[in-house]
Amino acid sequence: MTRQLPFDKRVADFTAKSYDAKDHTWCAGCGDAGVLAAIKKVCAALKLPPHWVIDNSGIGCSSKISEYHLCCGFHWLHGRSHPVAMGIQLANPKLVVLNAGGDGDHYAIGMEHFVHACRLNPDITDIVMNNQVYGLTKGQLSPTGHKGLVTPTSPKGAKDEPVDPVPIAIICGATFVARGYSYRQEQLMDLITKGILHRGFSLVDILSPCPTYHKEADYDTVKDYYDENVKDVIDANREMARQGVQVTDVVPDYDPTDKMLALQTVEHIRNMPWCREAECSWQGNTPKDLTVKTEDNVEVYACPTCGSTKVQIGRLPIGLIYKVEGRPTYADNLGLDPAKPLVELDISVAANRKKYEEFFEMFR
Amino acid sequence: MVDFSYAVSDRQGGGGYSTISIFARVLKQMGYHVHEQRSVHSNIKGMRCSYYNRSGDERADAIADWIDLHFAFDQESLREDIGLIREGGVLIADISKTSPTQKGQPVKLEEFKDTIAARKIQVLAMSMAEDARKVGGNPIMRNTMALGMAAFALGIDRNTFYQFIQKQYGSKKNGAAIVESNTKAFDHGYDTAAEIQSEMLRKEKRRITVPALGGPDRVVMLGNELVAFGAIVGGCRGFSSYPITPSSETFETMMENMHRFGGVAVQASSELMAVGIVIGLNYAGVRALDATSGPGFSLKAEALSGEGSNEVPLVIELAQRSGPGTGLPTRTAQEDIRMALYAGHGEFPRIVLVPGTPEEHFYLSAQAMNLAEKYQMLVIILTEQCMAQGRFTIDKLDFDRVVIDRGKTLLTEADVTRIVEEGKKYERYLVTADGVSPRALPGVSGVPFYTNSNEHTPMGFSTEDIEHRLSQVRKRARKIETLLRSGDLPGSEIVGSADAKIGFIGCGGVSAPTKEAMKELAEEGVETKFLRLRTLAPFPKDEVRKFVRSCSRVFIVEQNHDAQLREIIQAHVTGPMPRKLRSTLRYDGRPFRPRDIVEAFKRGGEYQ
Numbered sequence: 001m002t003r004q005l006p007f008d009k010r011v012a013d014f015t016a017k018s019y020d021a022k023d024h025t026w027c028a029g030c031g032d033a034g035v036l037a038a039i040k041k042v043c044a045a046l047k048l049p050p051h052w053v054i055d056n057s058g059i060g061c062s063s064k065i066s067e068y069h070l071c072c073g074f075h076w077l078h079g080r081s082h083p084v085a086m087g088i089q090l091a092n093p094k095l096v097v098l099n100a101g102g103d104g105d106h107y108a109i110g111m112e113h114f115v116h117a118c119r120l121n122p123d124i125t126d127i128v129m130n131n132q133v134y135g136l137t138k139g140q141l142s143p144t145g146h147k148g149l150v151t152p153t154s155p156k157g158a159k160d161e162p163v164d165p166v167p168i169a170i171i172c173g174a175t176f177v178a179r180g181y182s183y184r185q186e187q188l189m190d191l192i193t194k195g196i197l198h199r200g201f202s203l204v205d206i207l208s209p210c211p212t213y214h215k216e217a218d219y220d221t222v223k224d225y226y227d228e229n230v231k232d233v234i235d236a237n238r239e240m241a242r243q244g245v246q247v248t249d250v251v252p253d254y255d256p257t258d259k260m261l262a263l264q265t266v267e268h269i270r271n272m273p274w275c276r277e278a279e280c281s282w283q284g285n286t287p288k289d290l291t292v293k294t295e296d297n298v299e300v301y302a303c304p305t306c307g308s309t310k311v312q313i314g315r316l317p318i319g320l321i322y323k324v325e326g327r328p329t330y331a332d333n334l335g336l337d338p339a340k341p342l343v344e345l346d347i348s349v350a351a352n353r354k355k356y357e358e359f360f361e362m363f364r
Numbered sequence: 365m366v367d368f369s370y371a372v373s374d375r376q377g378g379g380g381y382s383t384i385s386i387f388a389r390v391l392k393q394m395g396y397h398v399h400e401q402r403s404v405h406s407n408i409k410g411m412r413c414s415y416y417n418r419s420g421d422e423r424a425d426a427i428a429d430w431i432d433l434h435f436a437f438d439q440e441s442l443r444e445d446i447g448l449i450r451e452g453g454v455l456i457a458d459i460s461k462t463s464p465t466q467k468g469q470p471v472k473l474e475e476f477k478d479t480i481a482a483r484k485i486q487v488l489a490m491s492m493a494e495d496a497r498k499v500g501g502n503p504i505m506r507n508t509m510a511l512g513m514a515a516f517a518l519g520i521d522r523n524t525f526y527q528f529i530q531k532q533y534g535s536k537k538n539g540a541a542i543v544e545s546n547t548k549a550f551d552h553g554y555d556t557a558a559e560i561q562s563e564m565l566r567k568e569k570r571r572i573t574v575p576a577l578g579g580p581d582r583v584v585m586l587g588n589e590l591v592a593f594g595a596i597v598g599g600c601r602g603f604s605s606y607p608i609t610p611s612s613e614t615f616e617t618m619m620e621n622m623h624r625f626g627g628v629a630v631q632a633s634s635e636l637m638a639v640g641i642v643i644g645l646n647y648a649g650v651r652a653l654d655a656t657s658g659p660g661f662s663l664k665a666e667a668l669s670g671e672g673s674n675e676v677p678l679v680i681e682l683a684q685r686s687g688p689g690t691g692l693p694t695r696t697a698q699e700d701i702r703m704a705l706y707a708g709h710g711e712f713p714r715i716v717l718v719p720g721t722p723e724e725h726f727y728l729s730a731q732a733m734n735l736a737e738k739y740q741m742l743v744i745i746l747t748e749q750c751m752a753q754g755r756f757t758i759d760k761l762d763f764d765r766v767v768i769d770r771g772k773t774l775l776t777e778a779d780v781t782r783i784v785e786e787g788k789k790y791e792r793y794l795v796t797a798d799g800v801s802p803r804a805l806p807g808v809s810g811v812p813f814y815t816n817s818n819e820h821t822p823m824g825f826s827t828e829d830i831e832h833r834l835s836q837v838r839k840r841a842r843k844i845e846t847l848l849r850s851g852d853l854p855g856s857e858i859v860g861s862a863d864a865k866i867g868f869i870g871c872g873g874v875s876a877p878t879k880e881a882m883k884e885l886a887e888e889g890v891e892t893k894f895l896r897l898r899t900l901a902p903f904p905k906d907e908v909r910k911f912v913r914s915c916s917r918v919f920i921v922e923q924n925h926d927a928q929l930r931e932i933i934q935a936h937v938t939g940p941m942p943r944k945l946r947s948t949l950r951y952d953g954r955p956f957r958p959r960d961i962v963e964a965f966k967r968g969g970e971y972q
Contacts, residue, residue: 006807022825050812056644067814067825072806074647075816075826076640077670083604083637087644087652088806090628091602095648095807113640116633334628343649343808345626347599349763355625356597356763363583363758 002197003123004338006094008049016040019050019070029223031208032062032129034182038189039098039127040069046193054097056085058105061136062129062208065100079110086122090331092341096196097124103144104134107163114165117201118172122330125195128165129208139213150215166266169203170259170322176202177262177322181230182209183223184318191320200329207316218276218310228276231269231315233262240268245285254319262322269317275303276310287313367420368396368574369428370514371448373441377409378465380437383507384415386528387514388584392757393524395577397423398584400755401955406609406693410466412441421577423757425722426876429959432572433518435510439469446476451483454572456513456557458492464503488513490556496549505549512553517561518574522554583758587725587751588613588655590758591681592621594729595653597761599768600679601627602645602652604638606660609693610749611683614655635660639667639680647676647815649773649805651733655681658700659690665707668742672712672840673817675793675801677736677743681729684748686953695953696749698872698923704744705901705932711837713844714742716901717854720875722756724898728854730766735852738771739843740803746900748923750873750955772802777810784811791822795835799842844902853899856907860893861886867915869908871897871929874921874956881961890965900932908937912944919969921948921961946970 011018019040026032043053053071057063059078066073072095076084085099106114106128117126132145141151143163150157169177176198180188188206195202207230209222219225237254245268255261273290275282282305284290290301290311300309331338349356370387374380381402388398396419405411416427430450436442436457449455457471473480473489480487490513492506508529515522526547533542585593592614595603603618605611615631622629627650632638638654645652656664661682671678684700686692691699704716715735719725725747732743774780783802784790792813794801801822804813814824819836821827847853860882868878875896882892895911897904912918912933920930927947934940946969950956956971964971 051810052807053812054806064826067816070812072812073814073816073824074674075814075818076643076674077666077817080636080640080667083632083640084644084647087602087604087641087646088648089644090630090641091645091648091650092807112634113637116637334630335623336628340626342601342626342628342645343805345601345650347601347651348768349597349766352597352625353763356593359593359621359624360583360761363585363589364581 003199005046006049006052006096007047008052011047011049014044014047016044019043021070022067024068025064026061027212029211030061031131031182031206031210032065034185034188035127035129035206035208036065036068038185038192039065042189042192042196043069046196048096052095054085054088054095056081056088056097056099058101058110059136060102060104060134062102063100063105065129079105079108080113081105082110082113082117085124086117086120086330089122089124090334090336090342092343093123093331093336093338094341098127099124100127101129103128103130103132103142107165108143115168115172118169118174118203120330121173121175121200121327123199123201125192125202126204127192128203128205130205131208131210131214133210133213135210135213150217151213164270165203165205166317166321167263170262174203175200175324175327178203178320179205179207179318181207181226181318183227187319194320198323199325200327207318226316229316230318233265233269233317233319233321236265236269236317239283240265243285256320256323259322266317266321270314272315273301273311273313274315275306275308276312277303277306277308280306280308282306365421366575366577367418367422367424367428368433368572369416369418369431370433371414371416371431371445372435372437373414373445374412374437375441375463375465375468376405376407376411376413378437378468379504379507380413380435381415382532383435383510384417386511386525386532388417388419389528389531390520390524391419391574392584393581394574395579396420397582397757398755399424399427399757401427401750402753403954404694412438414441414445423759424876425756426880427955427957429957433514435514436471437468437506438463438465439471439475442471442476446479449483449485452486452572453483454486454488454517455480456510456517457487457489458506458510459489460491460493462493464493464506486517488517488557488560490553492553495552499548499552501545501549505546508546509549509553512550513557516554516557518572520574522550525550584755585722585758586613586753586755587722587747588683588753589617590722590725591655591729591745591747591752592617594726595679595733596622596625596627597726597763597766598730598733599651600653600733601625602642602650603627603629603654604632604641604652605655606632606635606638608657608660610685610753611655611657611681613753614681614683618653635663636667639664643667643671643676643678646678647806649775649808651677651737653679653681655683657683657685658687658703661700661703661707665709668708668714669710669712670817671742672708672710672714673819674815675740675840676815677740679732679736679743679745681745681747683752684746686951692953694749696873696923696955697951697953698748698874698928699951701746701900701924701928701932704746712742713840714744714901715739715847715853716744716746716899718746718871718898718900719751720872720896720898722751722758723761725751726761727765728898731854734769737773738769738852739800739847741843746872748873772800774802774804774809776808780804780809780811789823792824793820793822793836793839795822795839798846799839800846848902853902856898856904857896858893858911859896861891862893864891864893865916866890866892867911867918868892868894868921869897869911869918869929869933870894870921871900874923877956877958878921878961880958881965884958884962885965903932903936905937908933912938915944917944917946919946919948919965921956923950923956925949925951
C-alpha cells in the first residue's frame, strides 16, 4: 500500500534544477552533496510540489540540507526532529515529510525519539547522513564510528561497541529499513523514492563520507574505504546461499519482508572477514575462517588464501534491507482520517458551540 | 449566609474521597456551591491524605480556616486536621480497633480528648469497619456508614443520599450488590447516629444545619479541566503531554475528549517529545497545547529558545508544584515564577499569564491560543496545584467572549498572493513595523518557505551577517512593544477599598484566600486593597508602580521562599524598598488559608 502523493499541475515540467534553493556550503567531496542531488532528482521524478514537501532537519553539516532544496524546510534542535516531524504529519497528512539529519541527531542525542518513531510508525521518511563523525563541531567520534576509528575524541582509536541503527530499527518495529550510499546514486534514488512511497515510517540510513574529518589509516581516501566496504544485502544473500550458509530454510533470493533473514544477513555482513589485497578476492563467513600468524611477537589475522595481513572483519550492509506493508500508521491508530486534515478544521466558536455546550453539561 | 466546611482524614486507598465526594454531590443537588481541595502524598496506597471541602449559598474559591464537620478514618491524618475543627463542630470517627487500609492507623480519640472538650466538639464515633464486616460487608463500606451519620447529624433527608450511592457504585462490577450493601451501611450509620445523638438533641438543637437552598444543580470543574476546555474553545485541536502531577487532569481531559471536537491528543514518551509534537502541529497550522509541571518545563528549555528564534506559536501550561528537584510532587507552590519568565538560553519575547479565578483558567487559556498565533510567540499559562487540581463551582462560561483571532496567519494561497508582490518571493521573517511577519503554513498556503532557529535572513536562511542579525533581533523585540500597545494582554485586577493605604499584591492561588483575609480585616476595621496580577510577562510595570505609590505599605503574598514576585517588582519597578514592601510567604506545599494572611498581616507580614 503506497501513500498518495500531493499533486499540483504547475510542477508538471519540473526538473531536478527546479528544486534548487540556496547553494550548499559543504566541503568538496562531501557525501551529503550526493544525498542532496538524489533528493532533487526524486522530487522531480515524483513531481512533488515544493510547498507540499517538508524537510525537517536537526543540527550539523547534514541538517543544512533543508536549506538547499526548494521545500518547506524546518531547521530545529539537535536530535529533536522526530517529534516535530510526527506533529507536522498529524496536522496535515498530505505533506510529504522528510526527516533529515546526521548520525548524531538520530542515533546519539536523538536516539530516544528514533526508537519511538520506529515503533509508532508515523508516515515520515528519515534521511540520515551517517558518516561516523560529528562534522560541524570538527570531527569528534560519533556513536556509529567503528572500533579503531581515530578522531580528536578517540585519539587511541574508538574502543566502544558502535551503534548500528539497522538492526535497532528492525527490532523496534520499523516497517521500512534501508541503507544507501552517496556514491551509488541510482540505488540511493530508488531507496528514497520507495521510502517516500512507503506508507509508514521509513528509515533511509545513508553512508555519506566526510572527507575532511573521517580519516582511515588503511585507505587513501574515505571514499575508498566506503567503496571497498559496502556490501549489498542482495549480493551477500547470494554468496551466503552459494557457500551453503543457511539462514532460513529456503533462500532463493533476498526477501526484504523476511525479518529473520534481514537480521541474519546484516549480522553476517558485519562479521564476514575479507582480504583487502587488490589481486586476492577472498571472503569468508566468520572471523574463524582467518588464519592467525605471529609477526614481531604479536598475533595477527591473515588471509588463508594469499597470507596477507591486510584483512578486515565486517563490511557495511546496504540496500533495501527490510520492509513490511499494511501496518497501521501512527495517524491510523489515532483514528485520524487522511481526507480530513486537522489544519482544515473550522475552529470558530459558532461552528462548535453546540459541542461546547454539551461538554459543559457533562460537569453538572 | 450558609458557609459550610467539611473534610476527611484518611489513608490512601481508604475510600475517604468517596465519602466526601458523595457528600459534596448531595449538597450540590441541594443548591450549594462546592469547592474541593486535596492534600495527598506522592504515593498510591498507604500514605495519609486529607480532603477539604467548602459549600455554601455563596461561592467560595478557597478552603476555610475552620472545619464544621469532619470525617476521621486515620489517626495520623486526624492529628494534622483536628486543630481546624471549630467550636461545636461535628467529628464523625471510625473507632474500630484495626484499620482496613494499608498501613492505616486506627483512630484513638483519647489522644485528642482535651481539644474535644475545650471546643465542645460533638463526637459521633462507632466501629464502622468492624460493623461493616459484621453485617457481611466489606469494611471499606465504613465510608457510606460515615455518610449516614453525617446525614443524621445535619438533618439531611436520607433519600437524598440513596441516588448518589447508586451513582457512585452502580456502574462498578457487581454494581447492584455493592449499592445494596452500601445502602445498608448508610442506614446503619444513620440509625446509630440517631441513638448516640438523641440525648444531646433532646437538650439542644442541632448546632449545624444545612438547609436545602433550592436553585440550580451547578457545574463543578477542576482548574485543569477548565484549562483544557478553554484551550479547545480557543481553537486548540492538538495536544501532547507527558504525565506529571499536577497537570495530569489537563492531559486526561484532552486524551478523553479531544476527539469530540475532531482534534488529536497524544501521550508522548518524554517531555521533549511532547513539546516537539506540539511545535510540529503549530507549525503546520493546528493550534496545540502542552501541559507540564516544573521538572518537565526545565527539560523543555531548549525548545522554548528554539521557538524564540523560529517564531512558531507555542502554548504550554506550567502547573507549579513544590520543588526543587522532585520536591513535593503533589503539593502547591509558586516557585517557578522565575523559570517561567527566564527559562531558555538567549533572548526572546514571551507571554506569561496567571489565572487567579477558576473562570480565568478557561478564559486565559483560550486567550493564550490567540496570543500565541497572533504574536507568533511562546505563551505560558502559569497555574499551581491548589487551583489546577482544585474543584470549583462554575456558574457560567460565556463562549461568546472567545473570538478566534489568527493574526497574520496566511491560511490560503489567496492570502499569500494578496501580500506578496508579483515576481517577488514570500519571506517568512519579513521585517515589519510591528515586528510580526505574515506567517504562511506548509502546503495549504501554496508557497515554500524556510523556518529556522539559526539566526536568519527575512527568507529564513541561516546567516551571520551583522545587518540581518540586528534587524531580526530588533524585529523580535518589537513584538513586545506591539503587544503592550495592543491591549490584548489581561490587565491586573484591583479589589478592595479604593482609598486604602495598605495593599496586597499577589497572583494565582493566593488570590481567593487573600480576598477572604481582606474581608476579615475589614470586619475588624482595617481597610485594604489588592492588586491581582494576571500577566507576569511582559511585566505590568506601570500598574504595579502606580499601586505601590498609592500605598504606605504593601504585602506581597506568594507561595515560595525567595519572594520571587517581590524580586521582580524590586528589579523592574521599585528598587529595594525594605520598609514599604513586606513579604508574606508560605512554602510548605500547603495553600494559604485566609487566617494565615490575617495573622501574618498583624505580625508585620511574616508567615513562614
